[in-house]
Amino acid sequence: MSVGKTTFRNFPMVPRVVFGRGSFDQLGDILMSKRKNAEAPFIFLVDDYFENPDFLARIPVLFNDEVIFVSAEEEPKTQQVDALVNRIKNKFEELPSGIVGIGGGTLLDLAKAVSILMTNPGKAENYQGWDLVNRPALYHVGIPTISGTGAEVSRTTVLLGPQKKLGINSDYTTYDQVILDPELTKSVPKEQWFYTGMDCFIHCVESLKGTYINAFSKSYGEKAYDLCKEVFLGDLSEVESQDKLMMASWHGGMSIAYSQVGIAHAMSYGLSYLLGIKHGLGNCLVFQHLEHFYPEGVKLFHQMMEKHEVKLPTQVCADLTQNDFDILTDITFGMEALWENALGKDWRSKIEASQVQKLFQKI
Numbered sequence: 001m002s003v004g005k006t007t008f009r010n011f012p013m014v015p016r017v018v019f020g021r022g023s024f025d026q027l028g029d030i031l032m033s034k035r036k037n038a039e040a041p042f043i044f045l046v047d048d049y050f051e052n053p054d055f056l057a058r059i060p061v062l063f064n065d066e067v068i069f070v071s072a073e074e075e076p077k078t079q080q081v082d083a084l085v086n087r088i089k090n091k092f093e094e095l096p097s098g099i100v101g102i103g104g105g106t107l108l109d110l111a112k113a114v115s116i117l118m119t120n121p122g123k124a125e126n127y128q129g130w131d132l133v134n135r136p137a138l139y140h141v142g143i144p145t146i147s148g149t150g151a152e153v154s155r156t157t158v159l160l161g162p163q164k165k166l167g168i169n170s171d172y173t174t175y176d177q178v179i180l181d182p183e184l185t186k187s188v189p190k191e192q193w194f195y196t197g198m199d200c201f202i203h204c205v206e207s208l209k210g211t212y213i214n215a216f217s218k219s220y221g222e223k224a225y226d227l228c229k230e231v232f233l234g235d236l237s238e239v240e241s242q243d244k245l246m247m248a249s250w251h252g253g254m255s256i257a258y259s260q261v262g263i264a265h266a267m268s269y270g271l272s273y274l275l276g277i278k279h280g281l282g283n284c285l286v287f288q289h290l291e292h293f294y295p296e297g298v299k300l301f302h303q304m305m306e307k308h309e310v311k312l313p314t315q316v317c318a319d320l321t322q323n324d325f326d327i328l329t330d331i332t333f334g335m336e337a338l339w340e341n342a343l344g345k346d347w348r349s350k351i352e353a354s355q356v357q358k359l360f361q362k363i
Ligand code: NAD
Pocket: 047, 048, 049, 072, 073, 075, 076, 103, 104, 105, 106, 107, 109, 145, 146, 147, 148, 149, 150, 151, 152, 154, 155, 156, 157, 158, 184, 185, 186, 187, 188, 189, 192, 195, 196, 199, 278, 279, 280
């Protein structure tokens, strides 16, 4: 790279995508052309919410394919990825034909990480960071069953490791194929629908209001922002709402791919690391208090909460010690790009640890 010359990011997109209610049932045909041979199975990693005979009958299992149900109770961990990879490698002599992830952000991230670790040596924690993956991942397919995270389009897989919560950000992380079937989301409980949907809304606010914003990200972010307003403040039918939120998630993910998230995400990472609070809820807990930074977005967020009668937990940080707050602020300030996006290059002169601690104390 020559000095003074800007290098523009060259990032991957999902090359193939199907959209439509009931499109899940095309999975068998899609996988058929990717089967290497009868000995090279497909491994389906499925959210255990779907562990029932009806859904199992819809998974297009052939030959020695394997379905592994995984709980999404906790966010994915690097050790969990390593254990799954070892289990698959020990069982099959041949490398599988591919990995299919079916579920919310948790399962989508897990499946991406497993597909990377199937072809790259060592432990998952070694790849947490930016562009540390050297070899292409195994062919992987993502099928979201909740809308909001954008994990179906992003080039990251967020993992909780022994040292940190950080994504495996690489050109090989992105899915090779995605199936967007909004019908799969119809069973999502209301609170979960809200928290994960707000993840999308917050992606848009943080991307659009950030200093990294550009016409590319704006075009996707504005679309997703408007779709979220329709879904959460409009008067849509259930079908329309499911369809539109799935597309909002996609566009929100595309928006942050070429920009960055901001303060709610930086602080929510801390809550997740220290207290195990899940991403969507953590973002909501923080975002409700960020009116100083995102006035319009936070106002709409409160209207959405009111309309859907969502009550967020309170006193979440009430029993924390000063040491806990120090850990929270350290992790939060560690997310430098997010702060730079939110407040500009001189962000350190614009925010102090005591201000961040005060925000945490409100939660
Ligand atoms: P989730 O995957 O954690 O699932 C939340 C709950 O909903 C679980 O109990 C799950 O069993 C249940 N569920 C899933 N689908 C369902 C359905 N159709 N019907 C009923 N219940 C259903 O939720 P999420 O909010 O989608 O994902 C959060 C995760 O996504 C976090 O781990 C976060 O780090 C990650 N994330 C990743 C990215 C990325 O770009 N890779 C972006 C944002 C968030």
